[in-house]
Amino acid sequence: MWGYKIITTNQIDYDKNNRAIRNKILALEPSLRICIACGACTATCTAGNLTPFNIRRMNVLLQRGEYDDLKSELGKCMLCGKCTLVCPRGVNLRNLILKTRETLLNDECHVL
Amino acid sequence: MYYDPFVLPFTLGLLLLLGYLLVKYGTWFWQLDAQDKKKIRYRLLTRRTLIALREIVAEGLIHRKIFKVNPRLGYMHMSLAFGWFLLIVVGAIEAHIFVKGSAPLYFPIFFRYFVPDQHHFFFSWGFAQLMDLLLLFVLSGLFMAFAKRFNAKTVGLKKTTKLKVVDKFVLTALWLIFPLRLLAESLTSGYHNSGGFLTGSLGAVFQYLFPTEPFIYPAWWAYSLSLGVFFVGLPFTRYMHIPTEMVLIFFRNWGLKLKVNNPVLKAVEIYSCPKCGICIDTCQLNELQNTTKSQSVYFIQRVRNAENYRELAENCLLCGRCESVCPVGIDLTALRLMHKTDFSENKKDQFAFVSERTNTADVIYFAGCMTHLTPTIKNSMEQIFKQAGENYWFMDKEQGACCGRPLKLAGQFQAASELVSLNRNMILQSGAHTLVTSCPICYKIFKEDYRLPLRVLHHSEYINELLVSKKIQVKKSTISVVYHDPCELGRGAAVYQAPRNALQFASNVIENGSSGQNSLCCGGSLANQSLSENNKQNIAHTTVHKLTDNNPELIATACPMCKKTLGAVSAVKVVDIAELVAKQMIVKPVHQKQKAVSVAEFA
Numbered sequence: 001m002w003g004y005k006i007i008t009t010n011q012i013d014y015d016k017n018n019r020a021i022r023n024k025i026l027a028l029e030p031s032l033r034i035c036i037a038c039g040a041c042t043a044t045c046t047a048g049n050l051t052p053f054n055i056r057r058m059n060v061l062l063q064r065g066e067y068d069d070l071k072s073e074l075g076k077c078m079l080c081g082k083c084t085l086v087c088p089r090g091v092n093l094r095n096l097i098l099k100t101r102e103t104l105l106n107d108e109c110h111v112l
Numbered sequence: 113m114y115y116d117p118f119v120l121p122f123t124l125g126l127l128l129l130l131g132y133l134l135v136k137y138g139t140w141f142w143q144l145d146a147q148d149k150k151k152i153r154y155r156l157l158t159r160r161t162l163i164a165l166r167e168i169v170a171e172g173l174i175h176r177k178i179f180k181v182n183p184r185l186g187y188m189h190m191s192l193a194f195g196w197f198l199l200i201v202v203g204a205i206e207a208h209i210f211v212k213g214s215a216p217l218y219f220p221i222f223f224r225y226f227v228p229d230q231h232h233f234f235f236s237w238g239f240a241q242l243m244d245l246l247l248l249f250v251l252s253g254l255f256m257a258f259a260k261r262f263n264a265k266t267v268g269l270k271k272t273t274k275l276k277v278v279d280k281f282v283l284t285a286l287w288l289i290f291p292l293r294l295l296a297e298s299l300t301s302g303y304h305n306s307g308g309f310l311t312g313s314l315g316a317v318f319q320y321l322f323p324t325e326p327f328i329y330p331a332w333w334a335y336s337l338s339l340g341v342f343f344v345g346l347p348f349t350r351y352m353h354i355p356t357e358m359v360l361i362f363f364r365n366w367g368l369k370l371k372v373n374n375p376v377l378k379a380v381e382i383y384s385c386p387k388c389g390i391c392i393d394t395c396q397l398n399e400l401q402n403t404t405k406s407q408s409v410y411f412i413q414r415v416r417n418a419e420n421y422r423e424l425a426e427n428c429l430l431c432g433r434c435e436s437v438c439p440v441g442i443d444l445t446a447l448r449l450m451h452k453t454d455f456s457e458n459k460k461d462q463f464a465f466v467s468e469r470t471n472t473a474d475v476i477y478f479a480g481c482m483t484h485l486t487p488t489i490k491n492s493m494e495q496i497f498k499q500a501g502e503n504y505w506f507m508d509k510e511q512g513a514c515c516g517r518p519l520k521l522a523g524q525f526q527a528a529s530e531l532v533s534l535n536r537n538m539i540l541q542s543g544a545h546t547l548v549t550s551c552p553i554c555y556k557i558f559k560e561d562y563r564l565p566l567r568v569l570h571h572s573e574y575i576n577e578l579l580v581s582k583k584i585q586v587k588k589s590t591i592s593v594v595y596h597d598p599c600e601l602g603r604g605a606a607v608y609q610a611p612r613n614a615l616q617f618a619s620n621v622i623e624n625g626s627s628g629q630n631s632l633c634c635g636g637s638l639a640n641q642s643l644s645e646n647n648k649q650n651i652a653h654t655t656v657h658k659l660t661d662n663n664p665e666l667i668a669t670a671c672p673m674c675k676k677t678l679g680a681v682s683a684v685k686v687v688d689i690a691e692l693v694a695k696q697m698i699v700k701p702v703h704q705k706q707k708a709v710s711v712a713e714f715a
Contacts, residue, residue, distance in 0.1 A: 031644065046481050046514050051465040075462040078514035078531065079522050080481040081638045085676055090645030098522060098641060105457060 017065030021103060025062065028099040031091045035059055041083035041093055047076045055083055055093065062100060071104045114226040118333040119218040121340030126217065129343040133355055136347070140359075143376050148368050155366045164365035168358050173197055177439040181390060185267045188260070189388070189439075191253025193354075199246045206239040221339070224297045225332050230306040244308030247297075250290050258287065264389075271398070273389035273409050275350075276417075282345035288338040296331035299324045353386040357440055360384040370446050372453055372525060381442045385412045391434035391444070396633055397427070399654055400647050408434045408444045415451060423642070425452050429651075430521065430639035432603035436629045449639075452523030462527060466513045466534050470541040473505035478535075478558075480551025481514055482672040489550050489672055492694035493571055499697060500583040505542055515549075517557035521639040529561075536562050548574045550690065552601035552671045553638065559605060570601060572611035572670040572689050579617045579693070586618045586696040593619045593692070594664035596655070596678065597631035598671035611670045614689055618696040619668075624661045632658060634669075636677030649681055656682040668692055 026032055042048055042056040053076045061070055074097055083093040144152075155161070170176045173194040179186030200220070207220035210233050219226065230236070256267055264272040275283065294311065301307025302315025302324045318324050346352060360380050370377050391408040392398070398407075406427040414421035428448055435444040477497065479490045490506075497504045516531035539547060539562070546567045549555050555570045562568075569577070578584045593615055601607045608628050615621045626632050635643070635651030656678055659667055667686045669675050679686040 044485065046512070047465075050467075050511055050513065075459075076465065078463070078481075078516075079518040079524070079638075080514040081518055082481050082485055085482070085485060085636070085673070087645075092642075092644065094518075094522075094638070095641040101457060102455075 012064055012066070014065065018067075019065040021067065022062055022065045025096070025100050025103050028103070029092055029096040031089075032059065032063070032096055034089045035063075035091050036089055038088060040086045040088060041091075044082045044086045046080045046082060047078055051076055053077070055097075058100075059093075059096075067104060071101065074101050074104075114216065114219055116222075116225070116332075118329070118336045119216075119222060120336070121333075122221060122336040122343075123218050125340030125343030129346055132347050137359060140376050140379065143374075144368075145371075145374055148374070148376075151368060152366050160365045160367075161362070164362045167361050167365065171361070171439065171441075172354075172357055175439060177441075178388070178390070181437050181439070182268045184256070185269065185388075185390070188253045188256040188267055191249050192257065195246055195250035195253060199243065199250060202239070202242055202246060206236075206243070209234055209239075210236075222332065222336070224300050224307075224311075225328075228300045228304040228306060230304075240306070240308035240312070242308075244310035244312075247290065247294060248310055251294065254287060254290055269389065269393060271389065271392045273387045273392065274405070275387070276413070278345070279349045279387070282342060282349045282351060285338050285341040285345060286351070289335070289342060292331065292335040292338055296328070296335045299328045299331050303328060350385070350387040352383050353440070356380060356383040357386070360440070360442075364441070370443055370450060372450050378447065378450065381447055382412050382416050384440050384442060385409065385416075386440065387413065388439065390437050390439060394433045394437050396429065396431070396433070396635070396651050396654070400650055408438070408442075408448070411448060411451075412442075421451065422455050425455070425523075426641045427643065428640060429599070429633045429635070429637040429643075431599040431633035431637060433599075433630075433633070436603055449521070449523065452521075453525055454523070456523035456525075457527075459526060461530065463513065463530055463534065466531070467511070468534065468538055468541075469511065470538050471505040471507075473503050473542055473544050475502050475504040475546045475548060476507050476539060476542055476544045477504050478507045478512075478515070478547060478549045478551075478554060480508070480549055480554040480672065481512075481518075482553070482676070483550040484508075486672040486675055486688065488691050489675070489688045492688070492690040493548075493550060495694045496575060496578065496584060496690065496697065499699065500578050504548075505544070507538065507542075515551075515554040515557050516561070517553045518638050520557065520561075521553075522641065528557075532557070532561055536564070539564060539566075546574075550672060550688075552598045552604065553673070555607075556600045556604050570605075570607055570610075570670065572601075572614055573607060575689060575693050576610040576614040579614055584693075585698045586693055587698055588617065589619050589696055591619045591666060592622050592662075592664045593666045593668045594622055594624055594659050594662065595627065596634070596659055596667055596669040596674060596686075597627060598669060598674045599631070599633050599637070601670055602631055603629060611668075611689055614693060615668055618693050619666070622662050622664055624659065626655075626658045634671075634674040634677040636673045638673070648677065652677050652681045656684070660684050666692070 037056055037060060039056045042054050045055055047053045048055065053073060058070060058073060077097050079094055081094045087093060175186050175189040175193065178189050203220040203223060207215055207223050210227060259266040260272055264270060297307065297311040298314040299318055301311045302319035307315050363377060363380060368377055387409050389409055395407045404423055404427055406424040411421060411424045414424055425448055430445045430449065432445045438444060477493060483489050513531055513534060515535065516528040519528035544566060546569060547558060547564065548569050548571055549558060550571045552570060558564065558568045595612055595615055597608065612621055632655040634655055635648040664684065667678060667682060667684050668689055669686060670689050675686050675688050
């Protein structure tokens, strides 16, 4: 009616997010902590060239503890390793993706 | 009848061992799949079996391959294996000549106890001297092995394997066998005034110093016990490699290959590892501090002992350096890769978003993901294609998918096969006769898994062909270039000569110590998941340092990944073969046919 509607909030409630999974992944691949979200990985991504897959977005979501579409999205990665090679901070993205996929797969029942 | 209770430890130990081996190998044979069994049936009575027998003598006894790598270490292994073997064979002949017929199993082993006096049968004096010589031969190797345990440098190794407790226990039993034999035979010879140059003289000295008689019997007991302990312990230690290596050599010669789903050949290869530790020194991860001991010998040890081997499976460059020096010829890289599948998700249908595009052409150019990060390589290749007047299709110019090998290197064989079939369809539909790729990683999977009915060439091979057939011509410069063999192209696919030939057309190639089979990994390996950026750079540093031994003006390589990794730390410029050739290429005016091609390409 009148062209208005109630939009869902963009607020991120860290208390609601299960950060244990994120912490577990960060323990497996600590180099993500130095990510500056510059997006070089996304710019070079082979899968990102074919689909709207966005590895930088995935990293941000993971750090926030939001895993909703993380698992299915990360499945698109072909592990070609370009992101790791271009990363100016030396984040081992290839291993991060592997470890994230695996952790989310194993921890499926624990996701809130 | 020759019998004494002290023969029991030896005899029982040997029978237990033979029984165990019979059951173990029987189970393995039974677990082989139908295809492998068929191979064995057809090839059992062919020349392959004879070749295998020859290999068993050359490698299992004489240790030819170790001699090639390190003569001192080769002598050590040969004296122990071949020396002991001859001691058994000559001893058996001697005993059978003496009894003129059959004797119990243990009789030749304890011949000097049962026949202590100097008898005069055929060649008896000669036998006594020969047996002493052989014993001395074995003891010399044993002395080296002993020294190696305390200081590996004495046999030319930097590091030797760290053994498990059970290995050390059985190792002690093995080491005691020969000194105890010497002792028992010397004491007996001293008392009976017989024996050859070694046992005879040593026995005479003993006899002069003290009455030997009371010590003879205990010495023979000790000798028999050490043999018995060694035989019983053998299946649970690295010495299982002695019988298993023979099985491996037969299997290999009959054409049996490692398979992901079949445990038999994996087990045979794992049990064939003697833990000699030759792989340790070749591993570049040694240079790094605080890394886990992930060298092949430790990896195999963990798999064999059913310990957690995940970290070790992932922390490996899969560069193949260890495989190229392994004296047993175990497929170390393939073996490790197959064990990676144990930890991977392995699901299919994740790449539905890759759309099939195709184009008709004579030659397909597949640059590879990494080549897109080094645009000069793909631009150079396009220049070369155009100059050669080739009707080509740049398959992954835009919207290209990955070849699948990186997934395979992470142990995800299923997902990789999905990309393989996607790309394969596109390649087949193009009707091309040749596929050229710039990336050795892609090249290896195209060659091994794609089963393509067309020629697959790495760009270095392709450029070499163009240069030889004069389809393109280059101006030779005087610049000195050292060639870095990429792991996947060199050890991985045995392409060594073509890149060097191509380079020689355009420049002056100089060689250094670490080239060909012995070349170093750049450190950028996709196989190693856990290596940090710092450590990758450390490896790259050492590689560049060794490559620039002879002060070349350029480092040339044939892999975009190597170029990137080495280029990041090198003071000497790193270029790809394609770039060098394109730069030196004599550009002819483009004629009519080529114009048509390039128009078609843009249409």
